Amino acid sequence: MAGGRRQVSRRRFLGYSGAGAAAVMLGTGAWQDTEASAHVRGYPFTLGVASGDPLPDGVVLWTRLAVDPLAPDGRGGMPNKQVPVQYQVAEDERFRRVVRSGTAFATPELGHSVHPEISGLRPDREYWYRFRVGRELSPAGRTRTAPAPGTMTQSLRFAVASCQSYEAGFYTTLQHLAQEDLDLVVHLGDYIYEESYVPEPILHDGTPMPDYLRTECFDLDRYRLQYALYKSDPHLQAAHAMCPWLTTFDDHEVENDWLGPRSEADDEPDQDPAVFAQRKADAFQAMYENLPLRHTQMPSGPSIRIHRRIGYGTLADFTMLDSRQYRSERGRDNPDATMLGGAQRDWLVDGFSSSEATWQVIGNQQPMAQLDRDPDPEKISYYGVWDNYNVEREHVLTQAHERGVDNLVVVTGDRHNNYFMELKADYADPDSPVIGTEIVGTSLASGRDGADMLPIGEVYLAENPHMKFCNFQRGYNVVTLTPDTMRSDYRVVPYISQPGAPISTRASFVVEDGVPGGVSA
Template identity: 85%
Template sequence: MSGTSPRRVSRRRFLGYSGAGAAAVLLGTGALQDAEASAHVRGYPFTLGVASGDPLPDGVVLWTRLAVEPLAPDGRGGMPDRQVPVQYQVAEDERFRRVVSAGVAFATPELGHSVHPEVGGLRPDREYWYRFRVGNEVSPVGRTRTAPAPGEMPASASFAIVSCQSYEAGYYTGFQHMAQEDLDLVVHLGDYIYEESYVPEPILHDGTPMPDYLRTECFDLNRYRLQYALYKSDPHLQAAHAACPWLVTFDDHEVENNWLSGRSEVDDEPDQDPAVFAQRKADAFQAMYENQPLRHTQMPSGPNIRIHRRIGYGALADFTMLDSRQYRSERGRDDPDATMLGGAQRDWLVEGFSSSQARWQIIGNQQPMAELDSNPDPDVQTFAAAWDNYNIEREQVLSEAHERGVDNLVVVTGDRHSNYFMDLKADYTNPDSPVVGTEIVGTSIASNRDGADMLPVGEAYLAANPHMKFCNFQRGYSRVTMTPDSLTNDFRVMQYISQPDAPISTRASFVVVNGTPGGESA
C-alpha cells in the first residue's frame, strides 16, 4: 500500500515522555516486565492506525487493531493466536511530557486483536493526544477531544458529516482534506465498508490491481475483518481518524446490500435458512466492533447490537445516532404499523426531545427523512429506501419534535451519494404544514465515482420538491459549524476522485438560525 511510513518511537523515548513512570502503564494486573515479555510480535503491528470516539466530558474510547500483515488472505492480520498486551498513554501535549492516563489493554484473537480502552478522569472540552505501544513498536499519535461539561455552552464546535466510502470507487482524497480541517468530531452515517466490490476492475489505492481474494463477497468473520483491513490501510482514512473523535453508526453495506431486520436481500428464495443470515449479521457486527472506536456497550451479542445512542455536547448540542436497519419492518408508505426505527427506539428518540436541554438537536440518520418526489408530475413518486415509505412514523416523530418545543432539529443523513439541503415538515401533503426542522443530506466520500455538479435528475428534484433548496452530485463531505446563535453547513466537494490529489472547495453554504426551523443560503 502507498502512503507515508508509520511513525515509530523507541521504548526509551516512549517511557521518557511519561512523567508517570512505568507503574502508571499498568492497568491493575501483572507487572510491566511480564506484559512486555509476552508483547513481542514479528513486524510493525499498527498498520491500521489509531482512532478515538464517543467523547464524554471526562473521557473517550480509544482504538487500535494489531495487524502486522493487514491484507493476509485469512483475515487474521498475520497475528499470533494469543493475547498481546497493548500499552497506551494519554497526554495533555503532543510530545507526551504531561501524561495524564496510561494503562494496558489486552488484544485477543477472539476480537481480532483489537483494543478499546475507555479512558476516564479527563477534563471537559479539552484536547488530548494518545498513542499505543507493543514491545518496542509505537503507534502513530492521535488527537482527541473531550465533550464540554453538562450545561456548559462553548462558543462554537465543528463536525464533518461523511458516509459511503466504497474503496474500489476511488481515492480517499476527501479524507485527506478532512484531516486538515479543524474539527471537533466526525459523524459517520454508514457504509463504512461495502460487503462486495461494485466496480468491474477494482484497483488498490496504490494503483495496482486488486487481488482476486479481495474481490469476493463477505460472508464470514474473517472475510469481513479483511475488508475492514483493506479500507483502513488507506493513509488518508487513518489520518482522518487520528485527527479527532468519531461517532459512527451503520447502514446496509456493513452487512449486505438492502438488508433489514432479520431479512436478507435473498430471503425470498425458498431454500434460504434464516439462521444463515443471522450468523452473517453476527460476523459482520463483530467485525464492525473490532474495527471502530466503540464502547463496550456497543459490543454485539450474536446478530444483535445496540448502536443507537445519544452523546451530549454540553449545552450546545445533543447527537442522537439512529439505527434504521435492525428494527425496520417491510415497506409500506401509509401503513400505520410500518416502522423504520421500531417502537422502542422511536419512543426513546421522542422522549429525548423532552429531556434534552441542548441548543441543537443533531440526529444521525441513514436514509433521507424529507419527502423526495422524483419528478414534477402531479403524482408523487418517492424512493423505496427512505422515510417516504414509513410516512406515518415520520409524521409521528416530526410532530412530536414540534409539539415538544424542539426549534433546532437538524437531521444529518447519508446513503444517497448526493448533497441535499431540505426543510422537514410533518405533513408534506399539506402546503400549510409548518417547517419543523432541517435535513442535511451529505454526499459519499467515494461511492458512485466522480459524480457531477448537477444532473438532469437534480433539476427534476428541485422542480418537484419546493422544500429542497439545494442538490449536487459530487463527492466529498459536509462541514458543520455550530454556535449558540446559528448552525452553518458547508458542502465540501471535489471534481474527481478517480485520480488522487483533487482540490476541494465549498460548493454551497446554508445557515440555520437559532429558533427558526429550516435554513437559507449563506
C-alpha cells in the first residue's frame, strides 16, 4: 500500500534555513522528485535504522545512508547527489502484510538522512519497518504506535537513558537495553560528546582511535562524523531498532556547559557571538540528521524546537524539556533566573491543567530535587542543577500541586549517577508536601566503570533526606507504568572498560497512584 505520509504544506517549511525547505520535505517523503538520482555503490545502511515520536496513528522512521561511515570528511562516502530511499511498514516481521510504503529522498544537504513520517496506522500495536536503496536492504526495525486518545492501556514499559560517551567504554549497557522488552526509550541527552574526554580513546573494535576522530567538533561535517562514530556501534543500532525513541538534548550535543547564546569560550576575550551561533546551527542540524525526529524539530539556524508532548492515551503524557536554549545565568534566589525561559515554563505549567493522563512524565536534563553536596550547614549544589534556579523550581512544582497533578514523575539524566528522590516545592520547610517523584538515571557509558557507592554518596544521603537511593554504576532505568502504580528498576553493570559485563537490578521503587514519593520494592 502506498502513502502513509502526513500532508505537509510548503508554508510549514518556510522558516527553515541551512539544509533548506526542499531537502526537509524530500527527506520526509512529503515531496517527490523526478530528477535524476545517484546510484550508490556499496552497502548504505551502516548506521542502522530507527523510529521515534510515536503517535496513535503513526511514527517517524529514520535512516542515514553512509557506505563509508567514518570517512574523514564526514560525508559517509556518499555522492553529492540525492538518493531515493524506499520504505515499507508491515504488521509482521517477515513483511508479508505491508500496510504502508513509499519513497523519501536522501539529499547531501541533510547528510543523506531520511525521516519519513508515517500515518494511518492502528493505535497501540507493533509494526516492523525497513528501507531499500537499489538492491540493498536495511535491517528491519520494530516500532509501536501510542494508544488512542481517551483510552487506558494497562501497561507501558520504557527505559530512561542518557550520557553515552563513546570513548568512555564499551556499549554493554546498550547491548542489554536492546534485549529488554520495551515500548519506548526516553533519551535525555548527551547522545554524543563534542570532544573526547579520555586521554587515549579506542574504537569499540579495540583499535586506537584515529587522530581525526579525536578533534573537537566545531562544524557540520565534524558533528556528522561524530554521530557516525557513535552510531557505528552495533549495540546502539540494536537498541534503536528494538522500539521507538523519544529524545531531547543536553549540552554535549553542542559544547560542554553552554547555555542560551553563551558559549563556554565567551569568558575569553574577543569572542564573536556569531561564531557560537553558527556552531549551534551546525550541531542542531547534525542532531536532526541522525535521530528519528519529525520535521517540526528541524532547526532554523541556531534555534530548534525540541520541547514537545507525546501522549499515551490516558495512562501517561510525556513532556520533553529543553533546559539549554533558554537558560539564563544561574541565580539561586533570583526571581529572574530561569532554566526554561518564560514561554516554555508557561507551556509546561499549562500542560498540568490540560492533561488527562494518570501519570505526567517530564523528561528533564539536570536534577530538579535539592542536591546538597556538602555537610556544612550552607546548601552547596552543583553548577547546572535546578537548585540554582530555585524560584522557578518552586513555581513549577507549586503549580503542579495547585493544578491537581496527582502523579508527577520527573525523569532526569546528566549526573552519571542513580538517585531516587522526592520532589518538594520548598526544601527549606520540613513540612512542605511531597509533590512528585524524581528518577535520576545514571549514564550509559560516561564516567567509565563507576562504583556501587562513593564517599560523596554518604554525604548525599545524609544531607538530602528526600533522597532514598544513590548509586554510581553505569546503566539505565526501566520504568513500568500501570493505572495503579509506577515501578522504577535501576539496571546496572559492574564495568564497561571491558565487554561482556552482566546486567542486574540494583534497586527498585514503587509509587502508588496518588501517593508521590515511593517505597523500596
